[in-house]
Amino acid sequence: MKKTLVLIFVGVLIGAFMGFMGGTSGASSIVIGVDTPPRTMNPHGSDADANLQVMANIFEGLLQRKAPDGRLVPALAERYEHPDLVTWKLYLRKGVKFHNGNPFTAQDVKFSFERLSNPDVSEFVNTGKSIASIEVIDDYTVVIKTKTPTPWFANNLHQLYMMDKESTEARDPGEVETKPIGTGPYKMVEWIKGSYVKFTANEDYWEGAPPIKNVELRPITESSTRFAALASGQVDMVSGVPVELYEKVVKDKNLEVVKIPARRSIFLPFGNKPGTPMADIRVRKAMYMAINEDEIIEKIMRGHASPAAQIPDPPTIGYNPALERLPYSLETAKKLMKEAGYEKGFEVTLTGPNDRYIMDEQIAEAVAKYLAKIGIKVKLDVKPKSIFFPEVSQGKLEFYLIGWFDGTFDMGRSYLKLIHTRDMEKGFGEFNGANFSDPEIDALLESTAGMVDQEKRKKVLQDLNKMAMVDKIAVIPLHYQVDLYAVQKGKGIKFTPRPDRWIVYKEISK
């Protein structure tokens, strides 16, 4: 008798637990599991994409980018004019209100742009300091002048979010960091750090209220736990499905995988200091041709990557469709090494992060093995990204693995950081970690700085890209990553991934 009672009690308990688990998924709500927790609710406080994409739901820029291709369309500005090289005249949307009821006006634009250059609250110091003046013509017209011609100014406007001047100034800075007030399609309801962020639809949103009314964002950093949460039905969709779990997700009949080529490319920059082996372009070419990229994609990335012949991806200005990877050929590579006088090889250190890109450490290991076949002794030095990136920015490295994509969709800006000679004065080459230097590349790159005409700019950047990738071999491009998402099948969730990896809730429907 007693035993039966205990059994019944246990049964009731288990039943109750299971009841609780299916709790949150109502008719128009969705639970999203992501790999990186949001860092702050201050829209200028982090320039990491993991944070910018969360902010994109609460705040808005003057322009916005739309799925599926990331094309730039109006948001808080209805249109803009670009009368001369440094001037941008923006016409603001009327009748937009912040979540606290304050109207959105030109004063808010001025305030938000000025806030960018304050390092206490902003990681967009560079953008903030590039602005010479912000002039408020009337409530809905603003003229922004940059210090130097900035061709990518408009391309960046989707991630420079507008804040409410009145409430941001009136509130305690700590509250501004945790309780966001924007104009966006969702209002933040509650943020329990490490647990969840809850959003509710902004019914007064100027584009119309979004279809999903309640969104719960759940950061789950451990990838197997993220998979378990999805498989057990606790979350409706996840981003960042690891390649090792891909087969499992595909086999699960309740789940559906959504794939999209990612914007980020993985590549290997090297230094060309005169007197070192890699100063000889034949050696750089030999290293390029000795790496079997197809095998890396097949064996390490398990097919979830596509070969890259350059750093920019197709939607980026400067992408050159004519470029192709140098073919894999050990014989040619060996011949080139012999011609260069390095038949016996040399020693080089390959540095890379082990917690940043998909399979980063394994790729570095594979590269070391390939290069050993042409006699190059590679010393591997993989380390956490928090140590690796400062080393890159200090220019301490010889040969390293890194990934990149440009949030402004303009390669000129990124190439100035990545392959221009390091120059403290002019502020170029901050991420040129192995001190690659080529006067022709530098000259052509600097000539694009004032080039705002998009067609002409595209042409020159494409030529520059060819020069850097083919004629000079400034880096060895490897592959573009693929972003993998998984969605619960039976719930009718319609989700179109974007090339920039952002999950924008107003673009999801059910």
Add this chain to the structure above:
Amino acid sequence: MLTYVARRLIQGFVVLLAVSFICFIIFRYTGDPVVTLAGRYATFQEREEVRRAYGLDKPFYVQYVRFVINAARGRFGKSYVSRVPALGLILERLPATVELATSAIVISFCLGVGLGVLVSLKPYAARNRLIMAGSLFGISIPTFLTGILLIMIFAVYLGALPSFGRGETVNIGYWRTGFLTLSGISHLILPAFTLGMYQLAVLLRLTRAGMREILGEEYIKTAWSKGLPPRKVIFKHGLRNALIPVVTMTGLQFGELIAFSIVTETIFQWPGMGNLLLTSIYETDQPVIVTYIMLAALIILTINIVVDILYAFLNPKIRYD
């Protein structure tokens, strides 16, 4: 007794200073926060400006002295990542960790001591040998494997328990508790078992060893021959004396569970301090890391002192004079 406590407190203070100094030295080699703080596209000059704005251009000893002075006033600086006070960020996560660690220690103490006593009574019975063999697994299987196995079995295949997070919580003042809702408790079971597994095995083996030794003592034989009921012999005469090392161990372990439940919290996405620490390490958030380690040192020191004092109550023979 009072002089003893005072001496321990002074020692503790010196230890805290030493810990902070070591932290500071180590974090000079764990990456440069300015690279992230200034943003991806910052120029060299802009980076230096940011470095000055955060006082990171000052020499090491200046930064350290400033840190100690501020810490003495209870100010531990702002997080580089979320730009709010680091101490507040950690304390916000404290309830989750304390509840998890408490549940884990209660589970492992009750089960560990209970099973330990059981096993010590008939050490050669087949069932008890099985328990001992099981305890070996508890000691040798790493936490992340236990955690993932439990998730796979109970959350994915059986669907009986949730796989991550804290479930529904209730706020009592500043304390956000998961103990008061069914969902909160169901979310607690798997991580608490995972975290307590190792401790359970250790306490079990410790209790068994202590009990085996004490049950062979002359005064226990006297107690049996006096005709005392088994309950009295085993618990009052036996267990009470065997408990001293067990209590020490539990106390030490409890401090460590609070301070270093990082692996378990990461696997179960438990929103506690360990989870925060790991995220902060990934993001080179030095103020949070240093504050965390100081707080962890403080917790462990306090618990050690409390355990030492508890001895005196458990065993009146022990005096601190």
